[in-house]
Amino acid sequence: MSPRRGRPHASSQEMLADAACELFLERGYEATSVTEITRRAGVSRSSFFNYFASKSEMLWFVFDARITALEVALRLTNGELGVALREFARGEAPHTLALAITEARTMGVEEELAAGRAARQLRIAAAIEARLRRDGCAALGAEIRAAGYAAALVGTVWRWAALGAGRHRVDELLDEALTVAEGVLAPNC
Template identity: 50%
Template sequence: MINEPRAGRPRASSRETLAEAACELFLEQGYGSTSVADITQRAGVSRSSFFNYFASKSDVLWSGLDARIEQALTAISNLGSDAGGAELRAILVRVMTDFAPDPLALALRNATVMGLEEELVRDTGLRQARLAAGIAEAACRADIGAIRADILGAAYAAALMSSLRVWAERGAGSGSLEALLNEAMSDVHELPWRI
């Protein structure tokens, strides 16, 4: 018996279809005025399909970066006690490598139109704090004092999140995100990993 293809959208495209529908609606009517039901109706999929891909409306914006941050935190937690700033910076650059324009970049560029300013500040802060804590823990394992480790964690996390914001605001196709991050991290170099 030959298997017939299943009806409906291919699984790989439903996520992108939902994200595209969400971004269109956020631009048209604002983030706060857009419901999950609006998004699923625009995308032509069921509510359960939405929750197969996203935990919340906010997750539409952040899921791509969150996956990259999770990979970075795993790599950072695996740094040995002899690790230095170069190893950390390489991990952070991988977060931004091949980062294509996505719903988050669109939201950062159009935050005012989408009514997302407060949401983005809060959600950026959560991710920045999480990344800073992971970096600070790695610094402590490398025998860096707690205060200096916290400062380094905050500085590197801010460099990453700020680079992403500036890149998106300039227009994601206008330059290299990795170059922006490397420039930002060179500013952090004034706080050397080791004294």
């Protein structure tokens, strides 16, 4: 019996995302089908849809998990807002997204990244605004501060990717971004 070559048949989000990124780099985002991704990964289409609703979700799954953790932290923690915001830097690094950011033109994902970034930044801002309102901030002040903090969080990930994701830590860049944001945004609503 000869040794097995190629990818293992174990299915995972990371393996599918890796296969997708390879294909996006080779053929472009629009020209790559889910069938081609599953074929490259060595899994069935149903395995793909167990993990993702669409191919665009493969770019965002780690980032989306970070947003969900942030939403939980904002709901459950009391006290310092910065502590809850720093929850965004915990967990797995969004390497698939970083690759897409740095290779957006080659992959053909520029529009997907722009739309996804805007939608996710709004989701983050809504969660922060709800927390600020719960803490007693007036509506307008909460909305403006939340938008600024959301921009700092999302901008941190874009900056981390641009600097070379493997060479920098997201948490250190986020601390820097939040320090800037806290200096610009009034501490009281």
